[in-house]
Amino acid sequence: xxxxxxxxxxxxxxxxxxxxxxxxxxxxxxxxxxxxxxxxxxxxxxxxxxxxxxxxxxxxxxxxxxxxxxxxxxxxxxxxxxxxxxxxxxxxxxxxxxxxxxxxxxxxxxxxxxxxxxxxxxxxxxxxxxxxxxxxxxxxxxxxxxxxxxxxxxxxxxxxxxxxxxxxxxxxxxxxxxxxxxxxxxxxxxxxxxxxxxxxxxxxxxxxxxxxxxxxxxxxxxxxxxxxxxxxxxxxxxxxxxxxxxxxxxxxxxxxxxxxxxxxxxxx
Amino acid sequence: xxxxxxxxxxxxxxxxxxxxxxxxxxxxxxxxxxxxxxxxxxxxxxxxxxxxxxxxxxxxxxxxxxxxxxxxxxxxxxxxxxxxxxxxxxxxxxxxxxxxxxxxxxxxxxxxxxxxxxxxxxxxxxxxxxxxxxxxxxxxxxxxxxxxxxxxxxxxxxxxxxxxxxxxxxxxxxxxxxxxxxxxxxxxxxxxxxxxxxxxxxxxxxxxxxxxxxxxxxxxxxxxxxxxxxxxxxxxxxxxxxxxxxxxxxxxxxxxxxxxxxxxxxxxxxxxxxx
Amino acid sequence: xxxxxxxxxxxxxxxxxxxxxxxxxxxxxxxxxxxxxxxxxxxxxxxxxxxxxxxxxxxxxxxxxxxxxxxxxxxxxxxxxxxxxxxxxxxxxxxxxxxxxxxxxxxxxxxxxxxxxxxxxxxxxxxxxxxxxxxxxxxxxxxxxxxxxxxxxxxxxxxxxxxxxxxxxxxxxxxxxxxxxxxxxxxxxxxxxxxxxxxxxxxxxxxxxxxxxxxxxxxxxxxxxxxxxxxxxxxxxxxxxxxxxxxxxxxxxxxxxxxxxxxxxxxxxxxxxx
Numbered sequence: 001x002x003x004x005x006x007x008x009x010x011x012x013x014x015x016x017x018x019x020x021x022x023x024x025x026x027x028x029x030x031x032x033x034x035x036x037x038x039x040x041x042x043x044x045x046x047x048x049x050x051x052x053x054x055x056x057x058x059x060x061x062x063x064x065x066x067x068x069x070x071x072x073x074x075x076x077x078x079x080x081x082x083x084x085x086x087x088x089x090x091x092x093x094x095x096x097x098x099x100x101x102x103x104x105x106x107x108x109x110x111x112x113x114x115x116x117x118x119x120x121x122x123x124x125x126x127x128x129x130x131x132x133x134x135x136x137x138x139x140x141x142x143x144x145x146x147x148x149x150x151x152x153x154x155x156x157x158x159x160x161x162x163x164x165x166x167x168x169x170x171x172x173x174x175x176x177x178x179x180x181x182x183x184x185x186x187x188x189x190x191x192x193x194x195x196x197x198x199x200x201x202x203x204x205x206x207x208x209x210x211x212x213x214x215x216x217x218x219x220x221x222x223x224x225x226x227x228x229x230x231x232x233x234x235x236x237x238x239x240x241x242x243x244x245x246x247x248x249x250x251x252x253x254x255x256x257x258x259x260x261x262x263x264x265x266x267x268x
Numbered sequence: 269x270x271x272x273x274x275x276x277x278x279x280x281x282x283x284x285x286x287x288x289x290x291x292x293x294x295x296x297x298x299x300x301x302x303x304x305x306x307x308x309x310x311x312x313x314x315x316x317x318x319x320x321x322x323x324x325x326x327x328x329x330x331x332x333x334x335x336x337x338x339x340x341x342x343x344x345x346x347x348x349x350x351x352x353x354x355x356x357x358x359x360x361x362x363x364x365x366x367x368x369x370x371x372x373x374x375x376x377x378x379x380x381x382x383x384x385x386x387x388x389x390x391x392x393x394x395x396x397x398x399x400x401x402x403x404x405x406x407x408x409x410x411x412x413x414x415x416x417x418x419x420x421x422x423x424x425x426x427x428x429x430x431x432x433x434x435x436x437x438x439x440x441x442x443x444x445x446x447x448x449x450x451x452x453x454x455x456x457x458x459x460x461x462x463x464x465x466x467x468x469x470x471x472x473x474x475x476x477x478x479x480x481x482x483x484x485x486x487x488x489x490x491x492x493x494x495x496x497x498x499x500x501x502x503x504x505x506x507x508x509x510x511x512x513x514x515x516x517x518x519x520x521x522x523x524x525x526x527x528x529x530x531x532x533x534x535x536x537x538x539x540x541x542x543x
Numbered sequence: 544x545x546x547x548x549x550x551x552x553x554x555x556x557x558x559x560x561x562x563x564x565x566x567x568x569x570x571x572x573x574x575x576x577x578x579x580x581x582x583x584x585x586x587x588x589x590x591x592x593x594x595x596x597x598x599x600x601x602x603x604x605x606x607x608x609x610x611x612x613x614x615x616x617x618x619x620x621x622x623x624x625x626x627x628x629x630x631x632x633x634x635x636x637x638x639x640x641x642x643x644x645x646x647x648x649x650x651x652x653x654x655x656x657x658x659x660x661x662x663x664x665x666x667x668x669x670x671x672x673x674x675x676x677x678x679x680x681x682x683x684x685x686x687x688x689x690x691x692x693x694x695x696x697x698x699x700x701x702x703x704x705x706x707x708x709x710x711x712x713x714x715x716x717x718x719x720x721x722x723x724x725x726x727x728x729x730x731x732x733x734x735x736x737x738x739x740x741x742x743x744x745x746x747x748x749x750x751x752x753x754x755x756x757x758x759x760x761x762x763x764x765x766x767x768x769x770x771x772x773x774x775x776x777x778x779x780x781x782x783x784x785x786x787x788x789x790x791x792x793x794x795x796x797x798x799x800x801x802x803x804x805x806x807x808x809x810x811x812x813x814x815x816x817x
Contacts, residue, residue: 038722038723038724039692039693039722039724039725040692048454051458053454053457053458072462072464073457073458073463073464074457074460074461074462074463074464074465077457077458077459077460078460081458081459082458084451084454084455084458086451088480088483088484088487089448089451089452089455089480089484090452090455090456090459090480091480091483092475092476092477092479092480092483093479102459102476103459103460106459106460106461106462107460136483136487139585139586140585141585141586142585142586150459151458151459154459154460166719166720167585167636167716167719167720167748168585168748169583169584169585169748169787169788169789170584170784170787170788170789171584171585171787172585173789195722195723195726198792237722237723237724237727238723239723241792242792242793242796243792243796246796246810246813246814249813250807250809250810250813258795258796258799259799261796262799262800262803262805265800265805265807265810266803266804266805283668283672284668285664285668286648286650286684286685288648288650288684288685289648289650289651414647415645416645416646416647429659433643433645436645437643437644437645440644440645444644488640490604491635491637491640491641492640492641492644493603494594494599494603494604494633494635495633495635495640495641495642495643495700496643497599497602497603497624497625497628498597498599498624498628498632498633498704499628499643499655499656499659499703499704499707500625500628500629500656500659500660500707501625501659502623502624502625503625503659503660503661505661506661507658507659507660507661508657508658508660508661508662508663508664508667509658509664510651510654510658510664510667510668
């Protein structure tokens with residue numbers, strides 16, 4: 001049974017902009033899904049339907065079997081944790097710890113369960129030694145990790161990340177990758193919007209490509225970055241990862257990641 | 269980028285200031301100089317209070333607010349906005365005077381312990397008309413004048429560009445802040461903040477929303493300041509203006525006439541002249 | 544004709560109220576006509592170095608600076624910001640905060656700088672059109688700057704800097720917040736400026752982008768310049784990962800192939816071709 005399901009989803013904003021033009025998507029529990037496409041293709045609009053921040057103009061959103069329209073945002077927040085792109089549009093507490101506690105507290109956690117969730121999240125984000133630090137004394141990239149930790153601590157079955165690696169250096173990106181892997185390893189679902197094709201190819205097992213409010217591609221990195229669909233990718237200003245380009249040039253098939261290319265070369 | 273290479277050369281064709289810069293307003297009233305419109309608004313507001321009675325302010329508002337608004341095509345918006353602006357204070361002032369006017373004797377209506385009196389009603393109406401006059405005058409100015417028109421005109425007359433910038437930016441800040449508050453609310457709701465529950469819960473939600481609005485605005489100030497400085501903003505003295513709202517001696521005379529008229533009115537009132 | 548250069552000699556910088564220095568003993572030169580890339584882990588000092596080179600630190604940001612900064616041989620220590628901003632233009636990563644937010648058209652936005660310099664009106668207009676044309680955004684002239692995409696806003700901000708006719712540009716992660724389309728737009732614009740002989744210091748995480756446009760690259764680590772040299776050499780240096788810098792895709796792939804024992808000539812050739 002699908003954990004998240006979106007059927008015939010249409011969303012028209014107040015000004016008349018048709019941001020989603022009939023989207024059908026089903027995500028099973030434990031999947032790692034990357035959502036890619038240029039700005040304005042509808043990615044953010046789509047994910048905001050998953051926790052009820054936006055309601056469909058037409059169509060249905062189902063979360064864990066329940067119709068999302070029958071649940072409030074606060075209720076959906078216990079099932080779907082959404083991390084926004086800009087940490088400064090969220091951070092308000094005086095210490096890192098207090099900031100991370102906010103989410104789980106809202107969900108009713110307290111005592112040792114709360115402490116454990118917070119510590120775990122801080123550890124994963126590399127902020128364990130900075131519990132008492134003022135968030136604005138952290139650099140921008142660590143504040144982004146703080147925002148991620150604050151939603152991670154809510155331990156929701158679904159984790160949605162909006163551009164988690166934008167503005168991160170190599171180590172920050174690595175941390176994000178490790179978090180995605182840890183969360184998925186527990187059988188939880190991860191959905192991420194990203195512009196980093198290499199990160200997408202290496203971290204996710206399913207890639208969904210959007211353009212002008214519709215899905216144009218949906219499949220494994222192998223199929224989505226294969227040469228026969230590069231035209232579709234390029235139509236939305238995306239470029240396949242280098243490994244995919246070389247794999248095609250060397251005639252060894254679809255190799256979206258460095259590792260897969262090397263494996264094919266070794267075999268071939 | 270040394271002298272003489274393509275980047276420092278002239279543009280490919282001779283183009284002047286484009287016509288979309290400083291585009292004149294849609295009506296003759298819009299096209300009046302901002303200072304004229306500001307003077308009119310101020311004088312109207314003060315005169316409405318200074319003139320005694322009920323008829324005086326009503327005639328004034330008709331001539332100085334409603335008439336121009338009609339000519340400028342903004343009457344509908346004016347009425348809506350001016351009412352919105354004035355309503356809270358107008359209603360409370362009206363009711364207070366209607367029921368609690370001191371020394372009134374002619375009773376109109378009794379509701380339990382409080383009494384509405386005729387004297388109270390008269391005074392309440394006078395207050396109401398004046399509040400609406402002030403609100404209308406200010407709103408008319410606001411609806412027919414772009415912030416940039418006013419600040420550029422002031423700059424042309426000698427106000428420091430940096431002061432003008434601050435005035436302009438403050439006006440623009442409000443919609444940006446509202447948008448930011450909306451985004452922050454979304455992020456906090458995504459973390460379980462309940463904005464749909466009891467009043468108490470919603471009150472508790474104020475800090476997680478107001479906090480980042482203010483913190484974020486402060487954090488942005490430094491970056492914005494740097495970007496401005498990188499473009500010569502702090503250079504003392506005047507700057508070049510691409511355009512300025514036109515003025516005329518007729519308008520200047522009119523402004524002086526308005527001001528003198530106001531002074532005369534106030535003097536007459538002080539001297540006890542009934543109006 | 545003297546070569547226009549920004550020189551930093553033994554430069555250190557400490558933010559106001561900070562316990563330690565953000566930059567230490569930096570020697571760096573940005574010569575006319577070259578594009579110098581700046582890479583490093585987050586908080587290693589890239590932004591600080593950009594602020595110091597542009598003069599915003601300490602003038603606007605506060606803090607203490609030591610060492611010598613010269614512009615074409617002249618010490619700029621006493622120069623006020625508005626004078627320095629005519630020689631060195633500074634761009635930041637957030638597109639929206641770079642706009643003045645008081646203008647209603649891209650034209651007026653780009654003209655903002657020259658207007659502040661009190662240049663004659665004809666000069667202001669000419670510089671504005673030139674800047675818009677050089678970045679190929681003259682068709683955006685009548686648009687509201689607040690309604691443009693991030694990439695377009697970055698180009699408008701860049702045009703605003705170019706209208707100041709600086710000799711050098713310092714860009715702090717100009718594509719950080721942009722999608723691939725926006726990154727391409729800005730990347731192409733920087734490449735064109737560079738090809739025309741512009742002097743640009745550009746800090747970026749995207750080493751693939753830097754590999755394409757830089758002649759030299761400097762690595763900053765814990766406030767010091769750890770490595771500087773020709774772009775191809777520095778970006779292929781094995782120590783990059785230790786400095787927290789993502790290797791460019793071909794380098795990373797080549798290295799992975801090597802450690803897997805793959806000596807495929809076709810691969811090497813394909814990587815070299817780019």
